[in-house]
Amino acid sequence: MPVETYFAELFDKIEDIDLGTFFADPEIQGRYFSAFVPPATYRAPDASTEDRAIAGPHGDIPIRIYRPLSGTPSGGGLVWAHDGGWGYGTIDDPGSDGFARELVARTGGVVVTLAYQLVSETVKFPVPLDEYEAVFTWTHDNAAELGIDPARLVLGGGGCAASMSLGAALKLKDAGKPLPAGLLLPFPLTHLVVPDPSDEHAAKVAVIPPMLNYDAAMVVFMYQGYFGDASASPSPYATPADGDLSGLPRTMIITSEYDALAPDGMHLAQLLGDAGVDVAFLEESGAAHAHLNYPWTDAAKRSVETITEWLDASDASV
Template identity: 35%
Template sequence: MLTHSKRSVASFRRSSGRIIMSDVLFDWLQARAADWKATDPLKGGDAELIRWLLGPRPGEADYVAPETAVREEILKTGGGDLRVRVYRPKLAAGEKRPLLVWCHGGSFFSGDLDMPESDAVAREICVRADAVVVTVDYRLALGLHYPAPSDDVVAAFDWVVATAAALSADEQRITIGGASAGGNLAAGAALRLRDRGTAVPASVLLLYPILHPVLPEPSEELAGKIAGLSPMLRPSPDLVEIVVENYLGVPVSQAFPYGMPGVEADLRGFPPTMIINSEYDGVRASGEQFANQLRDAGVPMTEQVEVGVYHGHLGRGGGAPFLHSVTEMAGWVRGRADS
């Protein structure tokens, strides 16, 4: 396995006077991800705990996401065509609803609009919050880096604001959110929009987000929870850094706020935020630290932990943890819209 220092020496080159990441890093990421996926999830941890976490939950096998009206749009952007999917509740003529711009996860290089973390979540929020939901098919970090995925999320938000009336949405009641890497993209877009000084989200909704280039040290409580996880359920800090660098295009030591919002020194003016973390998840340290940073900046925020789950629990529709999370998310979208 390559050490971090060897990766750094081998994978950077100079272009137009600045250091950028060579696409060879994506090759390393693919290799490391393949090795990680090939590991036995029961080995290297508390087998009983892992079986419980991975085991089926009542309701999952029979789960079917709610029916709602769905259509797709192709947006013309500076980065090319951008696909978004629009979920709409039943509306009478002239009615306006809150709207959620939602970004799926997938370590910045995987995932799509059909995965449960995108489609099932969107359908649930649409029905439970009586809200319009727009999911974003942002460009993945498959040989490209920031700002491409972030640009797509900002472009989707701008389109939603510009077409709010046609979407039956109130442009003053728009939440932006996402899960895992999508949570990073949502938070980064919120920072960009804040600093741009035009339309900004009414609120931000983050599920088990990765917001720091290097995972913060876990609390004693969290360290105890993740100690029983196998490497399959607890990716190494080295692998997390490769994922982050593949997205940013620079070493983690050069991380910047729009790409990794946790390094932003001044979070004043960031929109009100809800963060829902997963109990058995090393990434929770990032969500928890960002929550503290928001509090220190005086940002209204709500923080919760979904119990009995590991990272990515929105990918398991139908079980009690999933249903509890989407209920809380819908309450945030609806509640912030009514505030």
């Protein structure tokens, strides 16, 4: 289908910005980020929130716990984090805070989000991944206090956090530790080299502005930030499509129709299915990459409803 109106207007606002101009001019950075401000008419659902800091392998990790405002939590749980190519994003972003509130409102479950350390000259793989795993383990170990049934605790995140969700699950499996009840992996980046798109998909990618077109150069840029050498992965946990995917829990993969990374999610779904994993796959129509970061859009609303149905389809429900 055509690009949803919100995303088409966003494309127009930033079509003249690329990585070179973005880093060269603070004013352009300001214009870029201002294009993503939520519309004045959007308000995320209310939820009870509690900020904490838990001990992690690289220092304390800030987390936020979302609970329904009224009534006892349903028993489901989700550990979730924002995307941003490992170098950007916060716990307050709509793709973290807004998504958590939307899901709690629909399910009555508990969502735990985290502010993992962003990569820098001194922070590289496996620091963010270790923190992601640590928050899942803490949530599992403290499930009773949080009002979560540990057998219904799902792990997920968008983009780079989808990669870390899958990498953390592989680490837990290899260590013989409790696994999540399910994996929620929207618009993931899990391959070192993203598989080639079909001709039909390549035509859709052609309309995407440079800063939202996660082509080979952009993928190299993100991996250089994450582990320093984009020519080789340091571990299957860093590029988890390379790992042994057998024995993982049921998984939902969501891709965005207008996204250069969509072939990553499509191929990952095939790899998981070949490994015997129960996979649900959705390509969200009319959506740009990371569409769950825009919970006011029609595409995000549809995806959240699909996620809710997937969660409710088994004991892994939130």
